[in-house]
Amino acid sequence: MTLVSEVSSGKHESVDPVMSIRGINKGFGAVQALTDISLDIYPGEVVALVGDNGAGKSTLVKILAGVHPQDSGTITFHDKLVSIPTPAASRALGIATVFQDLALCDNLDVVSNLFLGREIGTIALNEVEMESRSWELLRQLSAKIPSVRIPVASLSGGQRQTVAIARSLIGEPSIVILDEPTAALGVAQTAEVLNLIERLRERGHGVLLISHNLADVQAVADRVVVLRLGRNNGEFRVADVSYEDIIAAITGATDNVVTRREAAVRAQTEEKNK
Amino acid sequence: MTQTPTVPMDSPPAPSDLQDERLIRPTGARDTFTAQIKRIRTGDLGSLPVIVGLVIIFVIFQILNNAFLGPQNLSDLLVGATSIGVTAIGIVLVLLLGQIDLSVGSMAGLSSAIFGVLLTQAHWPEWVIVVVALAAGALVGLLYGFLFVRFGVPSFVITLAGLLALLGAQLALLGASGTINIPFTTGLVAFSLLDYVPSWLAYVLAVIAAGGYLWSSLSRSRKRTKAGLSSPGPTGTLVKAAILLVALGAIIAYLNTGGNTAGVGDSFVMFVILIVIMNYVLTRTRWGRSVYAVGGNVEAARRAGIKVNRVYIVVFVLTSTFAALGGLLYAGHLGSAGLDSGSGDYNLDAIAAAVIGGTSLFGGRGSAWSALLGILVIWSISNGLSLLSLDSSVRFMITGGVLLLAVIVDSLSRRSRAAAGRA
Numbered sequence: 001m002t003l004v005s006e007v008s009s010g011k012h013e014s015v016d017p018v019m020s021i022r023g024i025n026k027g028f029g030a031v032q033a034l035t036d037i038s039l040d041i042y043p044g045e046v047v048a049l050v051g052d053n054g055a056g057k058s059t060l061v062k063i064l065a066g067v068h069p070q071d072s073g074t075i076t077f078h079d080k081l082v083s084i085p086t087p088a089a090s091r092a093l094g095i096a097t098v099f100q101d102l103a104l105c106d107n108l109d110v111v112s113n114l115f116l117g118r119e120i121g122t123i124a125l126n127e128v129e130m131e132s133r134s135w136e137l138l139r140q141l142s143a144k145i146p147s148v149r150i151p152v153a154s155l156s157g158g159q160r161q162t163v164a165i166a167r168s169l170i171g172e173p174s175i176v177i178l179d180e181p182t183a184a185l186g187v188a189q190t191a192e193v194l195n196l197i198e199r200l201r202e203r204g205h206g207v208l209l210i211s212h213n214l215a216d217v218q219a220v221a222d223r224v225v226v227l228r229l230g231r232n233n234g235e236f237r238v239a240d241v242s243y244e245d246i247i248a249a250i251t252g253a254t255d256n257v258v259t260r261r262e263a264a265v266r267a268q269t270e271e272k273n274k
Numbered sequence: 275m276t277q278t279p280t281v282p283m284d285s286p287p288a289p290s291d292l293q294d295e296r297l298i299r300p301t302g303a304r305d306t307f308t309a310q311i312k313r314i315r316t317g318d319l320g321s322l323p324v325i326v327g328l329v330i331i332f333v334i335f336q337i338l339n340n341a342f343l344g345p346q347n348l349s350d351l352l353v354g355a356t357s358i359g360v361t362a363i364g365i366v367l368v369l370l371l372g373q374i375d376l377s378v379g380s381m382a383g384l385s386s387a388i389f390g391v392l393l394t395q396a397h398w399p400e401w402v403i404v405v406v407a408l409a410a411g412a413l414v415g416l417l418y419g420f421l422f423v424r425f426g427v428p429s430f431v432i433t434l435a436g437l438l439a440l441l442g443a444q445l446a447l448l449g450a451s452g453t454i455n456i457p458f459t460t461g462l463v464a465f466s467l468l469d470y471v472p473s474w475l476a477y478v479l480a481v482i483a484a485g486g487y488l489w490s491s492l493s494r495s496r497k498r499t500k501a502g503l504s505s506p507g508p509t510g511t512l513v514k515a516a517i518l519l520v521a522l523g524a525i526i527a528y529l530n531t532g533g534n535t536a537g538v539g540d541s542f543v544m545f546v547i548l549i550v551i552m553n554y555v556l557t558r559t560r561w562g563r564s565v566y567a568v569g570g571n572v573e574a575a576r577r578a579g580i581k582v583n584r585v586y587i588v589v590f591v592l593t594s595t596f597a598a599l600g601g602l603l604y605a606g607h608l609g610s611a612g613l614d615s616g617s618g619d620y621n622l623d624a625i626a627a628a629v630i631g632g633t634s635l636f637g638g639r640g641s642a643w644s645a646l647l648g649i650l651v652i653w654s655i656s657n658g659l660s661l662l663s664l665d666s667s668v669r670f671m672i673t674g675g676v677l678l679l680a681v682i683v684d685s686l687s688r689r690s691r692a693a694a695g696r697a
């Protein structure tokens with residue numbers, strides 16, 4: 001029974017994934033950073049991408065964000081084969097990436113940061129419209145920002161993360177990619193950001209969450225995809241998997257669910273072939 | 275009663291920007307005042323230190339020589355401040371990007387040489403020469419911008435090289451003749467030295483300024499209220515507009531008591547209009563927003579899709595063009611274009627004016643108005659000391675001290691902003 005539930009597609013048989021990637025390879029000189037990676041993201045689903053340092057998580061994110069192209073493999077977005085040569089192309093497809101360093105302008109206020117690069121208004125900026133939209137968005141996210149007219153430098157780490165995530169939603173993306181959003185945060189602020197991720201799921205965005213923190217992953221993710229040494233090393237529904245099993249998949253301990261599952265699948269096919 | 279609702283049921287809903295319970299919001303005039311004090315104490319100084327400094331300077335020089343605040347001297351002071359002030363607008367722009375242009379003095383010198391030579395030797399029409407000089411400025415700025423974005427050379431190195439090269443061009447142009455006298459009959463001299471705006475026009479401009487302020491504030495309040503956002507009541511706006519009108523009217527009336535050779539100079543009016551335009555562009559347009567963004571965090575601006583290189587290039591072009599305009603006004607005000615036009619303290623005065631006026635050396639913070647406030651400080655010191663017949667040695671030392679003070683205030687306020695969470 002546990003073996004079946006590990007297979008992810010169970011819940012989604014009727015829904016098409018927003019994005020499917022298949023057989024992605026990426027090398028940097030002598031280093032093969034990613035080998036034959038596959039991953040699906042469905043609307044309204046939080047997928048956690050976990051793996052040890054150097055597993056290739058950031059490389060995969062950068063491919064999806066258009067920072068550098070894959071060597072081979074396909075990316076399908078809304079059933080169409082796409083290429084993502086530039087960050088702008090990634091954004092145009094509807095992929096919003098929140099990098100770990102947030103990229104906020106400390107000297108500008110919250111509204112200016114939210115709308116940076118896509119301000120409303122023809123010649124003069126329409127500050128009123130932008131401010132109303134900011135409040136609307138922040139309220140939808142149940143974000144705790146005391147004022148949108150203060151420079152973002154005066155916000156706490158969690159609030160800054162909130163602004164960065166809210167900003168990614170301005171273009172109504174289908175997928176939001178968050179690279180280590182809680183890495184630098186305290187307990188309360190982490191809770192704030194995890195709440196925010198739940199809101200993203202409720203709004204129907206597909207979320208790809210890169211995290212080192214398995215407690216966070218278990219708190220918000222629906223599915224966990226494990227990378228190890230640049231390869232897929234297991235995929236679990238969070239509801240059905242134990243902490244130890246994820247750890248085992250990350251570290252590559254030989255006796256873990258993945259090896260057990262592979263053994264079971266092999267046994268099954270051998271059964272059929274008989 | 276078990277629960278005490280904080281808001282009575284029948285009161286209208288709070289504006290959507292004031293609903294967070296942790297927001298400290300002023301409710302009365304007293305609170306507004308204390309909020310202002312708090313802002314200042316936490317390092318958000320705005321233009322307060324400059325204005326206080328200006329008042330102190332005025333008082334001291336008036337005590338030392340009671341001609342200082344006379345209408346004639348004040349008129350001269352404003353007109354004299356204009357050429358370097360216009361140059362300082364350009365410095366504000368580069369500083370907002372966190373860059374610098376050290377060659378504005380040489381650019382101004384070159385542009386005054388161009389004017390002198392083309393007027394007295396080539397006999398071109400004046401307006402053509404003005405266009406040529408401004409175009410020369412734009413071209414130099416374009417070159418700086420190109421070198422900066424293409425090779426990533428620090429702007430202070432590029433413009434230091436420019437300082438020398440442009441000085442060379444100025445000397446070559448003036449050639450053996452050295453100093454060229456510009457006849458007092460030329461329009462440029464009239465504009466930048468002799469002519470004062472007719473008093474009726476000055477009053478009309480004051481009314482337009484106050485009315486424009488009133489109209490834009492009220493229409494913004496109206497839009498905010500309509501969108502369900504908080505807005506200040508009309509009383510404060512009305513009071514401020516009235517104060518502005520009375521103050522401007524009083525200044526004009528006072529300057530006009532000086533007779534025919536006093537008043538508000540043509541070029542000074544242009545200076546203020548340029549500042550109003552640049553202030554609008556910086557604070558209310560997409561391009562202005564991108565200037566502040568690049569100055570605050572280039573990488574963030576780039577990732578937000580701002581064409582960062584274009585912002586740099588346009589700003590370098592504007593800075594050199596403002597310097598060229600400053601040079602023209604300088605030549606007109608002096609009635610000559612010489613080897614030493616734009617040399618000496620011109621450069622440093624322009625940079626010091628922007629910084630003293632409150633534009634940060636660290637990028638991303640400042641306003642077009644700091645060009646006006648800063649140059650008034652510098653020029654008042656310079657004018658006051660020359661009234662006392664003290665020579666330039668004292669003036670240099672005092673201006674240097676004031677610049678140092680301004681930079682210290684800038685650094686300190688940056689530090690206390692960081693401590694108070696306003697960095």
Ligand SMILES: Nc1ncnc2c1ncn2[C@@H]1O[C@H](COP(=O)(O)OP(=O)(O)O)[C@@H](O)[C@H]1O
Binds near residue numbers: 033052053055056
């Ligand atoms: N730009 C690059 N040039 C060379 N090697 C790289 C580059 N980016 C990543 N790598 C290599 O690819 C591998 C995966 O790195 P990364 O994706 O950053 O891992 P993770 O984010 O999971 O810690 C590492 O071995 C790393 O050294």
Ligand SMILES: [Mg+2]
Binds near residue numbers: 057058
């Ligand atoms: Mg990484």
